[in-house]
Amino acid sequence: MNSDKTPNLIIPRLIIGLGNPEPKYDRTRHNIGFEAVDSLARDWGLSWQENKRFQGFIAEGDGPLPGKIRLLKPQTYMNRSGQSVRSVLDWYKLAPESILVIYDDMDLPLGRLRIRLSGSAGGHNGIKSMIAHVGTEKFARLRIGIGKSTEKATISHVLGRFTPQENEVILKVLDLSRKAIELGLKQGLQKAMSLYNNQSVEIGSNLC
Numbered sequence: 001m002n003s004d005k006t007p008n009l010i011i012p013r014l015i016i017g018l019g020n021p022e023p024k025y026d027r028t029r030h031n032i033g034f035e036a037v038d039s040l041a042r043d044w045g046l047s048w049q050e051n052k053r054f055q056g057f058i059a060e061g062d063g064p065l066p067g068k069i070r071l072l073k074p075q076t077y078m079n080r081s082g083q084s085v086r087s088v089l090d091w092y093k094l095a096p097e098s099i100l101v102i103y104d105d106m107d108l109p110l111g112r113l114r115i116r117l118s119g120s121a122g123g124h125n126g127i128k129s130m131i132a133h134v135g136t137e138k139f140a141r142l143r144i145g146i147g148k149s150t151e152k153a154t155i156s157h158v159l160g161r162f163t164p165q166e167n168e169v170i171l172k173v174l175d176l177s178r179k180a181i182e183l184g185l186k187q188g189l190q191k192a193m194s195l196y197n198n199q200s201v202e203i204g205s206n207l208c
Contacts, residue, residue: 009188010117010140012100014070014092015040015181016085018126021075029104029146030078030158032170033126036102036144037071039174040181046071053091055084064182081126082133089134099139100181100189101130104158108145111169111201113177115142115184115193140189142180144173165203172201 017037025031037059041048046059048071056074063069070092074084089096103126108114118138121127131137149157162170176199184192 010097010190011185011188012140012181013068013098014072014088014094014100016072016074016081016099016101018078018081018101018103019073020078021073025159027161028159029162031104032144032146033101033103034073035170036142036174036177037073040178041071043178044069048073050075054087056088058088063185065185069185078126078129080129082129082131085130086133096134096136096139099134100142100184101127101139102142102144102177103127104146105143106146106148106154106158108143108147109200110145110147110166111173111203112145113142113173113180113199114145114197115140115180115189117189117193142177144170144177169201169203176201 015037017033019025019031019034027035041059044061044063046061046063048057048059051058054072055076056072059071060068072084072088074081076084085099088094103124105114105124107122117140119141120137121131127141146158152160176196180192180196183195
C-alpha cells in the first residue's frame with residue numbers, strides 16, 4: 001500500500017568531474033572535480049579514452065560493482081561543460097537523473113563534502129552550463145569544499161593550488177568521496193547523503 005510513497009533510489013550511471021583541460025590548471029582548486037574522477041578511475045581500474053564526439057575523456061567498466069559505470073572529464077573548459085555532458089546523455093540515452101557531477105565549492109569549508117540531488121548552480125559556471133544544456137536542475141552533485149580566502153581575490157583562489165597541508169586534507173576528502181559514491185552505487189545516493197554530508201576532515205586528522 002505505501003510502496004508508492006517510497007522514493008526511488010538514485011543510483012548514478014555517469015559520474016562527471018568538472019575542470020579545465022590545460023596543464024596550467026592541473027591540481028588547482030577549480031579542478032578538484034577532475035582529480036576526483038581520476039582517483040575513482042585509478043581505484044576502480046578504469047582507463048581514460050579521448051572521445052571527440054563527447055568533447056572529453058571517458059572511462060567505462062564495471063567499477064566497484066557489476067553493471068557498467070561511466071566517468072567523464074569534459075574538455076570544453078568549465079563554462080561549456082554542459083555541451084560534453086549533453087552529448088554523452090544523448091549517445092547513451094541516459095536520463096539526467098543518472099548523473100552525478102563532482103565539482104569545487106567555495107561556500108563549503110576545506111575538508112567538507114556535500115551531496116545534493118538537485119538545486120541551482122550556486123554561481124558555479126560549470127553547473128550553469130550543465131543546467132542550460134541538460135535542461136533541468138534535477139541531477140545529483142557532489143560538492144567538494146575548497147573554502148574561501150581572506151587574502152586572495154576569488155579568481156586567484158580558485159585557480160591557485162592547494163598548500164601541502166591542504167593537499168593532505170584533499171587526499172582524505174577524495175577517499176571519503178569515493179566511499180560515499182560507492183555507497184551510493186550500492187544503496188542509493190540518499191543513503192550516502194545521510195552518512196557523509198556531516199563528515200569533515202581537518203588538517204592533521206586521521207579520518208580515512
